[in-house]
Amino acid sequence: MSDTQGQVRRGYVRPLDLKHGCVDLSHGSGGRAMAQLISELFAKHLGNEYLGQGNDGAVLPAPTFGEKLVMSTDCHVVTPLFFAGGDIGCLAVHGTVNDVAVMGATPLYLAAGFILEEGFPLADLVRIVASMARAASEAGVPVVTGDTKVVERGKGDGIFITTTGVGVLPAGRVIGGARARPGDAVLVSGSLGDHGVAIMSQRENLRFDAPIASDTAALHGLIAVMLATGADIRVLRDPTRGGLATTLNEIAGQSGVGIMLREKDIPVKPAVAAACEFLGLDPLYVANEGKLICICAASDAERLVAVMRSYPLGCDAARIGEVIADTHHFVQLTTAFGGKRIVDWLAGDQLPRIC
């Protein structure tokens, strides 16, 4: 036991300076400073009965017999950390809640791992954790366990957050990228490209007349409403990195089908379209954080679109194309001018660190 340890032993421990203080290496050391960061910051905002157990892992009620578990994980490295419409904190909740929900599962629990850079302002950490707590509470999915590590200045970038979600899937429900078949309809829940363009305009310091905000949102409520219709939903997926184009290419490959889109039916906000033009981006490749793609039996499509439109997060839902037989597994687009083009995978790195 060193002298330094002796000096603070059992003595008065100053509360964290959450206004002007910074993260230092001791906050990741496993000792008293870390315990203080957890109790005065993380537990204060995220606290719940599970997180409060204070053990190496959280003990949680298990789902009922006969159901399946769904597990998903996502690292969040978005820059800037704060952007129009959200921040890395709520994004880390929404992203993982959505990844669990698009499997048709009800998200139950989140785990959160924080990698902090030495010198990161505690005030920013408070904003991020509070935003995370708000998003988790609104979604009804508690953060039940967590971990914090600190790396030296210059060895990280402020904060990275990895969230992992666990959910429960009712017996017999099978939704997945391999289930699309020719004749199915392709739906989207709303306009495309909002998140990526919000991030990019902020990075490039662009101002537009109509401000563009990220669409970051938890989609499990919308998905529950869609599933409750009893419609034959084959695939659900949230088109994040790589956007609609990349996600549909993945699905086409998994299902062994082609997809034919109608450009005129794909919802893109005029401001987003204009910004994309300016930034040299194609909205079909730009990330979304609060939108979903749904592939369903054609006979259920109109009914599903109507239900989605009755729900705020789906108010701009649209039927944008069809699944076709195609041994090349191409995604194609009928352009507004009546031509056709292939919508390929994103090849390069259109937008680094978008989520």
Add this chain to the structure above:
Amino acid sequence: MSDTQGQVRRGYVRPLDLKHGCVDLSHGSGGRAMAQLISELFAKHLGNEYLGQGNDGAVLPAPTFGEKLVMSTDCHVVTPLFFAGGDIGCLAVHGTVNDVAVMGATPLYLAAGFILEEGFPLADLVRIVASMARAASEAGVPVVTGDTKVVERGKGDGIFITTTGVGVLPAGRVIGGARARPGDAVLVSGSLGDHGVAIMSQRENLRFDAPIASDTAALHGLIAVMLATGADIRVLRDPTRGGLATTLNEIAGQSGVGIMLREKDIPVKPAVAAACEFLGLDPLYVANEGKLICICAASDAERLVAVMRSYPLGCDAARIGEVIADTHHFVQLTTAFGGKRIVDWLAGDQLPRIC
């Protein structure tokens, strides 16, 4: 669709150069380069039926009715990435398997999130992922889902790995930091400080006559053997960051008890003790990655120690102290010379980025 995208469209895609290649930003973009990294590297080593589903989340068999879930997450930022006895890959598996196992649960599934720095050698990534795969396979706990992000050069430090584990706890089993009571015995499964000293000697470029290797290992097998004895096990915990001292202080606080240790009974390898002397470290505060603390009913202590010793990972198990009544919740040590000292929380940052 840009020209660059057009050029590689449907054409021949060169395999990754796993010997001389490096991670670049496109490997985190969600497009074709990322799909290639996943199929040629991650899936090749870690592949299993769940990871192979290729959706946003993995669908998994749920545990049986009446059991509880345990969930735990850990970020791994250890430096150096490769050290005597292990590397960040196997460490990321062992660390999370152990956090689930010390709750008394059987670890079932792992999720893995990778944050890679642009320029990180693919050859190192292969070594790490292969080591992870070996550790997961040996532990019988598959990596069922994952995510990869890439940050720009200078915004990370090679590789960070966050693993999250899910396990199942039999109905009625309650093990946790709040269950120690006066009279209980304190056991450790083996010698202390090996991991931290292995890391620190490598960082400081020290060579000792007897090489010191990390003890990184998965403890769920040992724990299963201990639980099978039917002994009244109140607390299990793996003393990682902050070492034995910090972990016991946590437990003392959670249970509202004191703990009295006997220095002479605490196993520390002579080489580790010598290295600690040289490096100015106290082995009681140094991290372990393959050791556990067990607090159990005194009447079961000798039987448990005997069982632990019959198992390779517990061959140096020892009874090192007792739980006592103490309203201050002190951890104390009877020294080899017969004196007493308080073993306090780790206050500063003894060893940054040890795991």
